[in-house]
Amino acid sequence: MPFGLLKYGFAKTYPANPILPKTPELKPSYDVVIIGAGGHGLATAYYLSTVHGITNVAVLDKGYIGGGNTARNTAVIRSNYITPEAVRFYKESVDIWTGLANDLGINLLYTQRGQLTLAHTDATVRTFRERAEVGTHLGARTKMVDLKQIAEIVPCMTLDPEARYPIQGGLWHEDGGTGRHDAMAWGYAMGASRAGVEIHQKTEVTGVTVENGKAVGVETTRGTVRCGQVVQAVAGMSSVVAKMAGFRLPIRTYPLQAMVTVPLKPFLDPMISSTALHTYVSQTARGELVIGGGSDPYELYSTRSTLDLKESLIADTLELFPFLAEVKLMRQWAGMTDMTPDYSPIMGESPVQNYWLDAGWGTWGFKATPVTGKRMAETVAAGKVPDILQPFRLDRFRSFALANEMGATAASH
Amino acid sequence: MKLMPCPLNGPRNISEFACAGEVAELRDPADCDDTSWAEHVIFSNNTAGVVREWWFHTPTSYWFIAERNTVTDEILRTYPAGEVFKARFDYAAAKDEGGK
Ligand SMILES: Cc1cc2nc3c(=O)[nH]c(=O)nc-3n(C[C@H](O)[C@H](O)[C@H](O)COP(=O)(O)OP(=O)(O)OC[C@H]3O[C@@H](n4cnc5c(N)ncnc54)[C@H](O)[C@@H]3O)c2cc1C
Numbered sequence: 001m002p003f004g005l006l007k008y009g010f011a012k013t014y015p016a017n018p019i020l021p022k023t024p025e026l027k028p029s030y031d032v033v034i035i036g037a038g039g040h041g042l043a044t045a046y047y048l049s050t051v052h053g054i055t056n057v058a059v060l061d062k063g064y065i066g067g068g069n070t071a072r073n074t075a076v077i078r079s080n081y082i083t084p085e086a087v088r089f090y091k092e093s094v095d096i097w098t099g100l101a102n103d104l105g106i107n108l109l110y111t112q113r114g115q116l117t118l119a120h121t122d123a124t125v126r127t128f129r130e131r132a133e134v135g136t137h138l139g140a141r142t143k144m145v146d147l148k149q150i151a152e153i154v155p156c157m158t159l160d161p162e163a164r165y166p167i168q169g170g171l172w173h174e175d176g177g178t179g180r181h182d183a184m185a186w187g188y189a190m191g192a193s194r195a196g197v198e199i200h201q202k203t204e205v206t207g208v209t210v211e212n213g214k215a216v217g218v219e220t221t222r223g224t225v226r227c228g229q230v231v232q233a234v235a236g237m238s239s240v241v242a243k244m245a246g247f248r249l250p251i252r253t254y255p256l257q258a259m260v261t262v263p264l265k266p267f268l269d270p271m272i273s274s275t276a277l278h279t280y281v282s283q284t285a286r287g288e289l290v291i292g293g294g295s296d297p298y299e300l301y302s303t304r305s306t307l308d309l310k311e312s313l314i315a316d317t318l319e320l321f322p323f324l325a326e327v328k329l330m331r332q333w334a335g336m337t338d339m340t341p342d343y344s345p346i347m348g349e350s351p352v353q354n355y356w357l358d359a360g361w362g363t364w365g366f367k368a369t370p371v372t373g374k375r376m377a378e379t380v381a382a383g384k385v386p387d388i389l390q391p392f393r394l395d396r397f398r399s400f401a402l403a404n405e406m407g408a409t410a411a412s413h
Numbered sequence: 414m415k416l417m418p419c420p421l422n423g424p425r426n427i428s429e430f431a432c433a434g435e436v437a438e439l440r441d442p443a444d445c446d447d448t449s450w451a452e453h454v455i456f457s458n459n460t461a462g463v464v465r466e467w468w469f470h471t472p473t474s475y476w477f478i479a480e481r482n483t484v485t486d487e488i489l490r491t492y493p494a495g496e497v498f499k500a501r502f503d504y505a506a507a508k509d510e511g512g513k
Pocket of ligand 1: 039065070236337362365
């Protein structure tokens with residue numbers, strides 16, 4: 001048997017099947033250049049090439065595909081936001097997720113295990129009521145649950161009335177789920193490259209060529225490229241790249257950290273997040289507990305981890321699950337998140353013509369990768385921002401028409 | 414533990430402090446149009462590199478300025494705000510426009 005395996009390994013009959021073609025030489029020009037090969041850039045390229053027939057596209061990344069926040073997130077996929085504009089948008093993403101593994105031909109381990117968000121104050125209970133109403137109205141399964149129902153959903157969680165922050169009620173979101181982030185990035189990359197899109201890894205954009213207020217190309221570490229349109233999808237580096245194109249953004253970059261424990265027997269089916277404790281927990285298919293919380297307290301362009309965050313995340317998690325006290329942590333990591341003042345993204349037009357923005361995704365943009373890719377592709381193909389993206393235009397910050405999702409985002413991602 | 418050298422209290426755990434963002438030229442809301450007010454309050458340089466920031470020591474309510482590298486997280490220098498702001502900044506009396 002081992003010999004048979006060895007023979008199989010050396011046989012030429014079954015060549016290794018590379019997921020992606022090798023990075024080609026850069027052409028002098030493309031119809032569309034996408035900066036950033038995270039999920040968002042790759043999904044945009046996928047829908048541009050497969051739905052709109054625009055295949056002369058290059059996706060450029062200074063690192064490797066999906067190596068930014070796409071690889072670092074905690075995979076929460078949900079649509080229980082508070083503004084109708086956001087619920088409509090994120091629900092479209094959840095709808096795409098349910099069929100995405102089939103569309104991309106790759107196992108995304110997508111499961112709707114449900115998300116339970118905890119309220120510890122009356123004020124939060126009131127916002128949960130609003131979220132339940134808005135969600136129900138728009139068809140995103142979201143409802144209020146009381147302590148008895150919470151005990152049924154998560155029997156192992158402490159519901160101690162003497163706790164520091166006693167739990168008052170919950171928001172139960174049956175549509176909430178998780179998916180495998182790397183597989184999503186690979187799926188979009190494979191689909192896009194099959195359709196003719198070029199993916200250039202280790203190709204950093206160092207400048208944007210603007211002529212008469214129009215973007216006409218980019219400078220990279222591998223040479224200069226001309227193009228008809230540019231899409232910027234660089235997450236934590238949004239302000240740095242926008243500066244190359246000559247404008248500022250309402251974004252501040254903060255690290256966001258998360259961690260996992262060693263694998264445990266399955267005991268936690270839904271995802272739990274607490275608004276007052278600023279922590280959220282879920283158990284992966286491998287049994288590890290994924291624990292995350294809010295962003296770091298001050299701005300930084302770094303993916304270092306800190307002891308402070310580890311201590312506070314652990315302390316808060318133990319308030320909910322005291323029996324985890326002896327469990328070992330396996331890894332801690334961080335990503336650089338591009339935070340907007342209203343916790344909503346920025347998509348669509350920029351001050352530079354033919355230069356489209358997909359930024360401000362902060363701590364919550366993984367779930368939105370499919371809908372963003374689909375709608376950004378539509379935007380670039382038609383040269384016009386579709387209605388569903390209008391509430392997220394950059395201009396809202398100048399007309400003070402913010403889309404406030406802070407309460408529905410900060411602890412839940 | 415990361416230390417912040419506070420000009421008033423000496424080196425303290427950085428968790429005792431709050432950062433209030435880059436030091437910017439002060440704008441008077443009474444003579445500033447909406448666009449430049451948004452530019453001032455909402456938009457940000459978000460510089461990757463050395464910045465001059467407002468910091469606040471929460472237990473003593475003390476505001477000061479720090480020069481910090483936002484890529485390496487090195488704190489290069491901290492000093493009282495009086496080193497930069499020599500004169501008092503008087504806002505024009507806000508007009509009551511009936512909630513307009
Ligand atoms: C710890 C953590 C937990 C999170 N949890 C969740 C969650 O549970 N649910 C959720 O929905 N969201 C979550 N998020 C947010 C989510 O990960 C991001 O919003 C999303 O992945 C952004 O995708 P993206 O493709 O825009 O960015 P990225 O995946 O970061 O891709 C951007 C790419 O741009 C490249 N780039 C940058 N500058 C340049 C340049 N000059 N030239 C070329 N390329 C460049 C980078 O190398 C990178 O690959 C979390 C984030 C973190 C850090």
